[in-house]
Amino acid sequence: MATVSTNEFKNGLKFMLDGEPSTILDNETVKPGKGQAFNRVKVRKLISGKVLEKTFKSGETVEVADVMECDLDYLYSDGEFWHFMNAETFEQIAADAKAIGDNEKWLVEQDSCVITLWNGSPIIVTPANFVELEVTETDPGLKGDTAGTGGKPATLITGAVVRVPLFIQIGEIIKVDTRSGEYVSRVSK
Amino acid sequence: MNWQPSASIATLKQRAIILASVRDFFAQRDVMEVDTPAMSQATVTDVHLQTFNTTFVGPGAANGKTLYLQTSPEFHMKRLLCAGSGAIFQICKSFRNEESGRYHNPEFTMLEWYRPGFNHIDLMAEMDVLLQQVLNTAPSDSMSYQQAFIEHLAIDPLTADLEQLRQLAMSHDLGDFVATEQDHDTLLQLLFCFKIEPKIGLERPIMIYDFPASQAALAQISPADSRVAERFEVYYRGIELANGFHELADSDEQHDRFKIDNQKRVAAGLAPQPIDLHLIAALNAGLPDCAGVALGIDRLIMLALDQTHIDQVIAFEVQRS
Numbered sequence: 001m002a003t004v005s006t007n008e009f010k011n012g013l014k015f016m017l018d019g020e021p022s023t024i025l026d027n028e029t030v031k032p033g034k035g036q037a038f039n040r041v042k043v044r045k046l047i048s049g050k051v052l053e054k055t056f057k058s059g060e061t062v063e064v065a066d067v068m069e070c071d072l073d074y075l076y077s078d079g080e081f082w083h084f085m086n087a088e089t090f091e092q093i094a095a096d097a098k099a100i101g102d103n104e105k106w107l108v109e110q111d112s113c114v115i116t117l118w119n120g121s122p123i124i125v126t127p128a129n130f131v132e133l134e135v136t137e138t139d140p141g142l143k144g145d146t147a148g149t150g151g152k153p154a155t156l157i158t159g160a161v162v163r164v165p166l167f168i169q170i171g172e173i174i175k176v177d178t179r180s181g182e183y184v185s186r187v188s189k
Numbered sequence: 190m191n192w193q194p195s196a197s198i199a200t201l202k203q204r205a206i207i208l209a210s211v212r213d214f215f216a217q218r219d220v221m222e223v224d225t226p227a228m229s230q231a232t233v234t235d236v237h238l239q240t241f242n243t244t245f246v247g248p249g250a251a252n253g254k255t256l257y258l259q260t261s262p263e264f265h266m267k268r269l270l271c272a273g274s275g276a277i278f279q280i281c282k283s284f285r286n287e288e289s290g291r292y293h294n295p296e297f298t299m300l301e302w303y304r305p306g307f308n309h310i311d312l313m314a315e316m317d318v319l320l321q322q323v324l325n326t327a328p329s330d331s332m333s334y335q336q337a338f339i340e341h342l343a344i345d346p347l348t349a350d351l352e353q354l355r356q357l358a359m360s361h362d363l364g365d366f367v368a369t370e371q372d373h374d375t376l377l378q379l380l381f382c383f384k385i386e387p388k389i390g391l392e393r394p395i396m397i398y399d400f401p402a403s404q405a406a407l408a409q410i411s412p413a414d415s416r417v418a419e420r421f422e423v424y425y426r427g428i429e430l431a432n433g434f435h436e437l438a439d440s441d442e443q444h445d446r447f448k449i450d451n452q453k454r455v456a457a458g459l460a461p462q463p464i465d466l467h468l469i470a471a472l473n474a475g476l477p478d479c480a481g482v483a484l485g486i487d488r489l490i491m492l493a494l495d496q497t498h499i500d501q502v503i504a505f506e507v508q509r510s
Binding site: 007028029030032033034035036037038040054055056058060 | 290292404
C-alpha cells in the first residue's frame with residue numbers, strides 16, 4: 001500500500017479518503033510562525049463527485065489511490081454494461097451504469113472516451129468534449145428565423161435533449177459540447 | 190526559461206521606500222542597526238522549524254563542519270544585548286525549510302528588534318506606531334489569547350482538557366487526525382488557525398498576547414499567571430505578521446526548554462538539533478530585561494501594497510532563484 005505525506009500534496013493527486021478515491025483540487029499550507037503546520041485541502045471524491053474541504057496535520061500520510069486514466073473507444077451497450085476497447089491492444093473493458101452516470105446520452109460508437117480506472121475497474125466515463133449527433137425530433141422552424149432568437153428543444157439520436165436554433169431540422173447533424181450540454185454548430189454533411 | 194523577476198520593478202521600488210522608512214523609524218529612536226551571521230554552528234530546537242544546513246570546509250574544518258542557516262537572527266542578537274549593545278534592530282534574510290506557499294518562501298526577509306527596559310506590552314505599543322506609519326492603519330486592537338478563544342469559540346484555552354478540545358475541533362470538522370490527537374497545543378493551534386485567525390484583525394491589526402505557557406518558546410512565564418507566557422503575535426487581514434516576547438533571561442530555564450524541544454523532536458522522529466551553547470553562556474552572563482519581536486517584512490509589504498502572494502513582493506521567488 002503506497003502512501004504519500006502532505007508534503008507531496010499537489011493538485012490532481014489521487015488518494016483514498018473515507019474509503020473512496022479522491023483527487024486534490026486545491027492545497028494550501030497553513031503554517032504559524034511558532035507551531036504545527038496544517039494542510040487545508042479541497043478534494044473531489046471521484047465516485048460520489050462530492051467536493052469537500054479537509055484539514056491534515058502536515059506530515060500526516062495518506063494512502064495513494066490506484067487511479068489511472070486511459071483513452072478507449074466506445075463499442076456498444078448490452079443494456080447492463082457499456083463496452084469500451086483500447087484501439088491499440090484491442091483489450092476490452094466493461095463499465096457499469098454507475099460509472100456511466102449521466103453520460104450515456106453522449107456516447108457515440110467509435111468515439112474515444114476517457115475512462116478513469118480505480119484498481120483496474122472503471123469508475124468514471126468522460127465523453128469527448130465535443131460530439132456530433134443526429135437530430136431525431138424537433139419542431140419545424142419558422143420561416144425567416146435566424147440563430148440566436150431563443151431556439152427550441154431538439155432530441156438527438158442518443159436521447160439527449162439540447163436547445164438548438166430554430167433553423168435546425170430533423171435529420172441534421174449537430175455538434176454539442178458535452179461539458180455544458182450546449183449546441184455548438186450545425187455540421188455540414 | 191522565465192528569467193524575469195516575480196515582483197514588478199514598480200513593486201520593488203515601493204519595497205525599497207518602505208524599507209527606508211523602517212530604517213528611519215529606528216534611527217529616530219536611537220535603535221542601532223546590526224548585522225549578524227546568517228550561518229551558525231548551532232541552531233533552533235523548535236520541533237516545528239526545519240533548518241537548512243551546509244558544510245564549511247577550511248582551516249580548522251578540514252573534514253567539513255556543519256553550519257546552519259538561521260531561522261531568525263534571535264540568538265546572535267541576544268548575545269549582542271548580553272554584551273551591552275543596547276537597543277538594536279536588524280533586517281536580514283532568514284531561512285526555513287519545508288515552507289513555501291502564499292505566505293511563505295523558504296528564504297524571506299525578517300525585521301527583528303530588541304528594546305532593553307521594555308516588556309511585551311511596551312513593545313506592542315511601539316509595534317503599533319510602526320504599523321500605523323507603514324500601513325497607514327488605525328490604532329491596533331489587542332486581546333489576550335484566552336479572551337480570543339472565549340469570544341470566538343466559547344472555550345477557555347487555559348482550562349479546557351484534551352477531550353474538550355478534540356470534541357470542539359471535531360464539531361468544526363477540522364480533520365480526521367483530531368480524534369486521536371494527543372497534543373494539547375496542536376489542537377489549540379488548529380482551532381486558532383482556522384476558527385479565530387480568519388475572524389480577527391480584519392479592519393485594523395490586532396495583537397494577541399499572553400499565549401499558553403506551553404507555547405512560550407523564548408518568552409518569560411508571566412509572574413502574575415504561570416499558565417501564560419509573555420508572548421504576543423500580530424495579525425492583520427488574515428496574515429500572521431509578527432511574534433514578540435518579553436524575553437526569557439534565565440539561562441538554566443532556556444537550556445531546559447531547548448533540551449525538552451529536542452526530546453519532542455526525537456519523539457516525532459526528527460533529529461535533535463545542536464543547542465546553541467554560546468547563547469546559553471551569554472544568558473548566564475546576563476541578558477538585560479528586554480522585549481524583542483520579529484516581523485515578516487515580505488508580509489508587511491504584501492499588506493502595504495495590497496498584494497495576495499508573497500511572490501509578488503520578492504524579486505525572485507524560489508522557483509526562479
